[in-house]
Amino acid sequence: MSVDMSQFHQVFFEESLEGLDIMEQGLLALEPGSQDLDTIGAIFRAAHSIKGGSGTFGFSEVAEFTHILETLLDEIRDGQRLLTGDAINLFLQSVDCLRAMFDALQTESPLDMESAHALNKQFQAMLNGEAVTVDTGMGSEPVPTPATAADSKGQSGVRGWVVTFKPDLDLLRTGNEPVRMFRELEVFGEVTARCDLSKLPSLGTLTPEECYLSWTLEIVTDEALESIKEVFEWVEDESDLTYAALGDHDSPDQATEVLQPAPAAIEPLDAAPAPALVDDASRTQAAAAVVKANSGKKADTSIRVSTDKIDALINMVGELVITQSMLGTLGESFAMANLHKLQQGLEQLEHNTRELQESVMRIRMLPISFTFNRFPRLVRDMSQAMGKKIELIMDGEGTELDKTVMEKIGDPLVHLVRNSLDHGIEMPQDRLDAGKPETGQIKLNAFHQGGSIVIEISDDGKGLDADAILAKARRNGLVGPDQELSSNQIHELIFEAGLSTAAAVTDVSGRGVGMDVVRKNINELGGGIEIESAKGVGTTMRVRLPLTLAILDGQLVRVGTHTYIFPIINIIESLQVKTEQINQIAGGAEVMRLRDEYIPVVRLYDVFSITADSTRLEDGLVVVLEFDNEKVAIAVDDLLSQQQVVIKSLETNYEKVDGVSGATILGDGTVAMILDVQSLIRMAGVRQSHIQRTISL
Amino acid sequence: MEAAAAERKANGVAGALEQYLTFMLDGEEYGVDILSVREIRGWDSATPVPNAPKHVKGVINLRGTIVPLIDLRERFNLEPLDYGPMTVVIVLNVNTEKGEKTMGIVVDAVSDVYSISPDDMRDPPDLGDSVDTHYIKGLVNVQETMVILLEIDRFLNADRLPTSSDYAAEA
Numbered sequence: 001m002s003v004d005m006s007q008f009h010q011v012f013f014e015e016s017l018e019g020l021d022i023m024e025q026g027l028l029a030l031e032p033g034s035q036d037l038d039t040i041g042a043i044f045r046a047a048h049s050i051k052g053g054s055g056t057f058g059f060s061e062v063a064e065f066t067h068i069l070e071t072l073l074d075e076i077r078d079g080q081r082l083l084t085g086d087a088i089n090l091f092l093q094s095v096d097c098l099r100a101m102f103d104a105l106q107t108e109s110p111l112d113m114e115s116a117h118a119l120n121k122q123f124q125a126m127l128n129g130e131a132v133t134v135d136t137g138m139g140s141e142p143v144p145t146p147a148t149a150a151d152s153k154g155q156s157g158v159r160g161w162v163v164t165f166k167p168d169l170d171l172l173r174t175g176n177e178p179v180r181m182f183r184e185l186e187v188f189g190e191v192t193a194r195c196d197l198s199k200l201p202s203l204g205t206l207t208p209e210e211c212y213l214s215w216t217l218e219i220v221t222d223e224a225l226e227s228i229k230e231v232f233e234w235v236e237d238e239s240d241l242t243y244a245a246l247g248d249h250d251s252p253d254q255a256t257e258v259l260q261p262a263p264a265a266i267e268p269l270d271a272a273p274a275p276a277l278v279d280d281a282s283r284t285q286a287a288a289a290v291v292k293a294n295s296g297k298k299a300d301t302s303i304r305v306s307t308d309k310i311d312a313l314i315n316m317v318g319e320l321v322i323t324q325s326m327l328g329t330l331g332e333s334f335a336m337a338n339l340h341k342l343q344q345g346l347e348q349l350e351h352n353t354r355e356l357q358e359s360v361m362r363i364r365m366l367p368i369s370f371t372f373n374r375f376p377r378l379v380r381d382m383s384q385a386m387g388k389k390i391e392l393i394m395d396g397e398g399t400e401l402d403k404t405v406m407e408k409i410g411d412p413l414v415h416l417v418r419n420s421l422d423h424g425i426e427m428p429q430d431r432l433d434a435g436k437p438e439t440g441q442i443k444l445n446a447f448h449q450g451g452s453i454v455i456e457i458s459d460d461g462k463g464l465d466a467d468a469i470l471a472k473a474r475r476n477g478l479v480g481p482d483q484e485l486s487s488n489q490i491h492e493l494i495f496e497a498g499l500s501t502a503a504a505v506t507d508v509s510g511r512g513v514g515m516d517v518v519r520k521n522i523n524e525l526g527g528g529i530e531i532e533s534a535k536g537v538g539t540t541m542r543v544r545l546p547l548t549l550a551i552l553d554g555q556l557v558r559v560g561t562h563t564y565i566f567p568i569i570n571i572i573e574s575l576q577v578k579t580e581q582i583n584q585i586a587g588g589a590e591v592m593r594l595r596d597e598y599i600p601v602v603r604l605y606d607v608f609s610i611t612a613d614s615t616r617l618e619d620g621l622v623v624v625l626e627f628d629n630e631k632v633a634i635a636v637d638d639l640l641s642q643q644q645v646v647i648k649s650l651e652t653n654y655e656k657v658d659g660v661s662g663a664t665i666l667g668d669g670t671v672a673m674i675l676d677v678q679s680l681i682r683m684a685g686v687r688q689s690h691i692q693r694t695i696s697l
Numbered sequence: 698m699e700a701a702a703a704e705r706k707a708n709g710v711a712g713a714l715e716q717y718l719t720f721m722l723d724g725e726e727y728g729v730d731i732l733s734v735r736e737i738r739g740w741d742s743a744t745p746v747p748n749a750p751k752h753v754k755g756v757i758n759l760r761g762t763i764v765p766l767i768d769l770r771e772r773f774n775l776e777p778l779d780y781g782p783m784t785v786v787i788v789l790n791v792n793t794e795k796g797e798k799t800m801g802i803v804v805d806a807v808s809d810v811y812s813i814s815p816d817d818m819r820d821p822p823d824l825g826d827s828v829d830t831h832y833i834k835g836l837v838n839v840q841e842t843m844v845i846l847l848e849i850d851r852f853l854n855a856d857r858l859p860t861s862s863d864y865a866a867e868a
Contacts, residue, residue, distance in 0.1 A: 608747035
C-alpha cells in the first residue's frame with residue numbers, strides 16, 4: 001500500500017504550528033514550580049502529537065527532538081520533577097527551534113540542526129538531574145554528567161530488562177503494532193517473549209481489531225532502560241507497562257524507574273543572565289528573517305475557517321437559489337399585474353446578494369488574536385532581558401480582521417510594542433521613584449470603529465519628551481528656530497525619517513527608531529497612525545486600518561469624460577483654487593499655496609494624456625491628497641459621488657499601470673481606474689523639501 | 698517555424714485536424730486556434746488605460762473581470778476603422794509567462810471555422826525585416842483563399858506586447 005503522504009503535510013504543519021502556539025501560551029502562563037497539571041498536560045499533549053505526527057510523516061529530526069522534550073515534560077507531569085524557571089526557558093526555546101524546523105520543512109529548505117542539538121544537550125543534562133543554567137549559550141558544551149543509577153549502561157548485575165506489556169484493547173486501532181515494537185527491541189539484544197493468552201475470548205466473540213494479548217519480554221542487553229522505554233513511547237498511554245532489571249532481583253528499587261527530582265533550583269525569572277537573553281532574542285529575529293525570505297517559496301496558503309461561517313454561507317446560497325427559482329417562475333409567465341411581485345423578488349435578491357458578499361468576506365476574516373498571541377512571549381523575553389517588570393493586558397482579541405491585513409500589520413505592531421517596552425516603560429526603581437507601581441503596563445486593544453479596525457498600544461511609561469524631540473528637530477533643521485509647535489505637532493515629529501535614526505533622541509526620548517517605516521507600512525495598508533502622549537503618564541499609539549483590502553471607500557472624480565477614483569482615506573480636502581495661489585517653480589513645476597504650505601500640483605489630464613474640460617486650474621477643483629506625510633494637489637474637473645468600490649486587479653490580465661492601483665466596476669457596468677496616490681506623488685516629480693513640509697507640522 | 702512543423706510530424710500528430718476560428722481584418726482572413734477563444738462579443742465602450750500604447754483600446758468588464766482590448770488593425774499598423782455595431786471583439790485566453798491571461802482583440806468581422814491539417818500549413822515566406830512574422834504560425838489555403846494563422850500566445854504575450862525589434866534581439 002503506498003499512500004502519498006505529502007498530501008497531508010500541509011495539514012500536519014498547520015496542526016503542529018497550532019500545537020506550538022498552545023505550548024508557548026501554556027508555558028507563558030506557568031510560573032516556576034507550578035503544579036498546574038491541566039496546563040502542563042496540555043503542553044505535554046501538544047508535544048506528544050507533534051512527535052507522533054512527525055514520526056508518521058518521516059520527519060525524524062523533529063520526532064527525535066520532541067521526544068526528549070516530551071520525556072522531561074512527562075516527568076514534570078508525573079510530579080517527579082519540579083518545573084523550574086530554567087525548564088520554562090528551555091521549553092520556550094525549543095518551541096522557537098521547532099517553529100524554525102517546521103518553517104524549514106515547509107519551504108523544503110535544509111534544517112538547521114545546530115540549535116536543536118544544543119538544546120538537546122541541555123535537556124539531556126536537565127534529565128540527568130543537573131541544574132542547568134539556561135544561558136542559551138548554544139555553543140557552550142554542556143558538561144556530560146553521570147547518568148542516574150538505573151539508567152546507566154553496564155550497571156553491575158543488570159544483564160538486561162524485563163518488560164511486561166499489557167496493551168489496552170484498542171491498541172491496534174491506533175495503528176500500533178506490537179510485532180514491530182518487538183522487532184525494534186531485537187536490535188538491542190536477544191529478546192524472549194512470553195505471550196499471555198488468558199484474555200483471549202472464544203472465536204465467536206472475538207473482535208479481530210481488538211488486542212487481547214499481553215506479553216512479558218526479556219531483553220538481554222547493555223542498553224540503558226531509556227532506549228527500551230523509547231520503543232514503547234508511542235503506546236505508553238494505551239497500555240500497562242512495567243520495567244524491571246533482568247537478573248538483578250536483589251534491588252527491586254531499580255526495577256521501576258528511578259528519577260531524582262531536580263534540585264529545586266527555582267530562581268526568580270529575572271535572575272536569568274540578561275545579555276544572553278537579548279542575544280537569543282536577536283537570534284530568534286534573525287531566524288524569523290530567514291524564514292520570511294523563504295516564505296515566498298510556499299506554494300499555496302490555506303486558511304482555517306470555522307464551520308459556522310461555512311454553514312452560514314451554505315444557508316445563504318440556499319436562500320439565493322430559492323429567490324432565483326421564484327424569479328424564474330415569475331419570468332415564465334410574466335404579466336404586468338405581477339410587477340410588484342417582481343420588485344419584491346428583486347429586493348430579496350439584492351438582500352441575498354449583500355448577505356452573501358458579507359459572509360464571503362467574513363471567510364477571510366480572522367480574529368486578531370492570531371497577531372496578538374505573539375506578544376506575551378515578546379514581552380516576557382524582552383522584559384526579562386532588560387530587567388523590567390511589565391504586565392501585558394490584551395483586549396478585543398476576538399476582533400476580526402482580513403487575513404492579508406493581519407499578515408502585514410504584524411511587524412509594525414511588534415515594533416510599536418517593542419518601543420513601548422524599550423523606551424516607554426521605566427526601570428522598576430525609576431517607576432517607584434516616580435510614585436508609580438513597580439510593574440509597568442502595556443495594553444493592547446483592538447476594536448471596530450465605523451468601517452475600520454482600531455488597534456491601540458498604550459503604556460503607562462514615561463511618555464514622550466517633547467522638549468528633547470523639539471530640540472533635536474531644531475538641530476536637524478526640521479523645525480525652524482523660531483517656529484512654535486503644538487505638543488501634538490511635536491509628537492508627530494517622531495514619524496520623521498530624519499529623527500528616526502538619531503541615536504541621541506533614542507537615548508532621551510526613545511520612540512524614534514524606524515517610526516517612519518512603521519507609518520509607511522500602515523499607510524500602504526490604507527490606514528493611519530496617531531499618537532497621544534503625556535510626559536510621565538504614558539503613550540498611546542492608535543493604528544487605524546481598513547477591515548479588508550478588497551473594498552475601499554472611494555471618491556469618484558471626473559476629468560473630461562473619464563471617471564477616476566481616489567481612496568477617501570488619502571483625501572485631505574477638495575477646493576477651488578485662485579490664480580494667485582499657484583506658483584511656478586523653476587523647471588515648470590507648479591505648487592499651490594494652501595494656508596502656509598506649498599503643495600505640488602499634478603494635472604491629472606497631463607500625466608494621463610487625456611483631454612480635460614479646461615486646462616485652467618481655476619475652472620476645476622483640486623483634491624489635496626496625502627500619503628506617508630507627503631501631500632499632492634491633483635487637478636480634476638469635478639467631484640462625483642462617494643461610494644464603496646470593489647478593488648479589481650489590472651495586472652491579472654494586463655499589466656501594472658503607473659498612477660493606477662487597480663480598477664473597479666461601477667454601477668453601470670463600466671470600468672473605472674482607482675488612482676494610486678503614492679505613485680502620483682512620485683510622478684509629480686517634485687519632492688517637497690523638508691522645510692516646506694515641516695511648516696505645516 | 699520549420700522546426701515546429703517538424704516537431705508536429707515527429708510527434709505523430711500530423712494529419713490530426715486542428716480547428717481555427719477565422720476573422721477578417723482589412724480584407725485579409727486570419728485564424729486563431731479555436732481552443733483559445735473564450736467568447737465573441739460586440740463592441741461596447743472600453744475604459745481607456747492611462748498612457749497605454751495606441752493599440753490598447755482600454756479595459757472592459759467581462760462579468761467582473763477586467764479585460765484589456767487590443768485593436769488588431771492598430772497592432773498590425775493598418776489603417777484604423779471606425780467602430781460600429783458590426784465591430785467584433787474576440788475574447789481569447791492567452792498563455793503568458795505569468796499564467797493565463799484573458800484579452801480581447803478588436804477585428805472587422807468574424808468569418809468562419811475551419812478544420813485544418815497541420816500538414817497543409819505552410820511557413821510564411823521570409824519577408825525580411827520589413828514585416829514581423831514571428832507571431833504567424835503559418836499560412837494555409839482554404840478554397841483558394843489564403844488564411845493567416847496567428848500564434849496567439851506570441852503576439853499577445855509579454856506584459857508590454859513586444860515589437861518586432863524585441864524578437865530580432867532575441868534571435
